[in-house]
Amino acid sequence: xxxxxxxxxxxxxxxxxxxxxxxxxxxxxxxxxxxxxxxxxxxxxxxxxxxxxxxxxxxxxxxxxxxxxxxxxxxxxxxxxxxxxxxxxxxxxxxxxxxxxxxxxxxxxxxxxxxxxxxxxxxxxxxxxxxxxxxxxxxxxxxxxxxxxxxxxxxxxxxxxxxxxxxxxxxxxxxxxxxxxxxxxxxxxxxxxxxxxxxxxxxxxxxxxxxxxxxxxxxxxxxxxxxxxxxxxxxxxxxxxxxx
Numbered sequence: 547x548x549x550x551x552x553x554x555x556x557x558x559x560x561x562x563x564x565x566x567x568x569x570x571x572x573x574x575x576x577x578x579x580x581x582x583x584x585x586x587x588x589x590x591x592x593x594x595x596x597x598x599x600x601x602x603x604x605x606x607x608x609x610x611x612x613x614x615x616x617x618x619x620x621x622x623x624x625x626x627x628x629x630x631x632x633x634x635x636x637x638x639x640x641x642x643x644x645x646x647x648x649x650x651x652x653x654x655x656x657x658x659x660x661x662x663x664x665x666x667x668x669x670x671x672x673x674x675x676x677x678x679x680x681x682x683x684x685x686x687x688x689x690x691x692x693x694x695x696x697x698x699x700x701x702x703x704x705x706x707x708x709x710x711x712x713x714x715x716x717x718x719x720x721x722x723x724x725x726x727x728x729x730x731x732x733x734x735x736x737x738x739x740x741x742x743x744x745x746x747x748x749x750x751x752x753x754x755x756x757x758x759x760x761x762x763x764x765x766x767x768x769x770x771x772x773x774x775x776x777x778x779x780x781x782x783x784x785x786x787x788x789x790x
Contacts, residue, residue, distance in 0.1 A: 550653050551649070570638075585602050609628065609753070612754060616757045617758075617765065628756055628757055635745065639715070671760050684696075707756075
């Protein structure tokens with residue numbers, strides 16, 4: 547039983563391997579690019595719209611609404627990054643309905659890459675909003691003694707993002723594999739459907755936490771009622787879901 551798509555190797559030449567993680571990741575990116583092109587090729591502003599356009603608008607408005615609730619005052623600026631994170635994880639989970647497919651998010655290398663994207667994006671957005679001096683100054687507030695703790699926080703939350711997503715996705719694949727080996731087919735089917743729900747929840751958690759981190763970086767330690775009330779609330783809610 548293969549617990550990670552890294553274990554499934556399609557081609558190898560020396561130390562160079564083409565495993566399922568790479569193949570499925572690039573396959574997902576191709577499907578998402580073609581799907582985006584297909585849906586947006588004939589956008590309409592009239593009352594009569596295609597079902598695909600309606601679905602896309604529901605997803606986009608939902609993501610924008612969530613970003614506003616965590617304190618991002620101009621969510622359109624971050625929609626491309628956060629929306630892509632959510633859709634990639636969600637689509638990766640959705641494709642588990644196909645036999646033989648393993649979501650690339652079940653590999654620690656993929657989840658680590660996604661977490662590193664967040665690690666890089668947070669200071670980039672923060673510098674863009676506050677400037678280099680303003681953003682770097684947030685690491686030494688309220689005192690310079692906080693510098694090592696703030697740096698440790700950056701690293702630890704990146705590791706937490708990667709390991710949380712990896713653990714939840716791999717555990718679902720492990721349970722399905724075990725049930726498929728010892729029980730009739732109906733139980734793995736039920737678990738696969740449950741895995742779809744879990745994947746959507748994990749996509750939401752990952753993207754909303756990334757939005758919280760970006761909101762904190764772009765607004766720094768300035769007094770902001772929305773960020774002060776909404777961001778911690780969203781963080782606690784997503785932590786509660788992930789622990790549950």
